Amino acid sequence: MLLSKPWPIARGLIALALIGTLVTACGGDDDTVAPSPDSPTTAESTGTQQLMIDQEITVLDQKLVYPKKGRAQVSSMISTLEPGQETGWQLHRVPVYVYVLSGTYTVEYEAGVTKEFSAGSSTMQAIKANYNGINKGEDAVQLLTVFIGSKGKKNTVSR
16 A cells, blocks of 8 residues: 555656656757767768859849749759750750759850859759850760759740
8 A cells, every 4th residue: 555655756756757868868958959860970971061052043143933833843964065066945944953064064045145154063044034055165064954843844945
């Protein structure tokens, strides 16, 4: 009979101890974020990171807007333009990220604006603006292109 009364108190103390342990293990009110089990810790990391782009506008100063209809779909490709080759006049309906892997990529826009992008540079392509991409150099141009589009809708329309 004497042992039955202390159990509710003991259970409460055990619960309090567990909560205290969890709060301490999780950092309590500390603002630092603990790494997830799948992510490497800072001590284990030996690589470096380089921010490629951090923009809210396109190359023609248009505000970036994500497609509002349809299911989101991201697709990417690597394309090559040999010296003298062109993409042909086209436009993008969705935000498009372009990273120049090699060569110098020249883009002529219908509005009369010309932009050049050398290897290692990146940009957000213009949206709904006709352009022609050209390799005016002596070496091949390689581009990594990432389309931020919608499932079932064309990302690029040829003129």
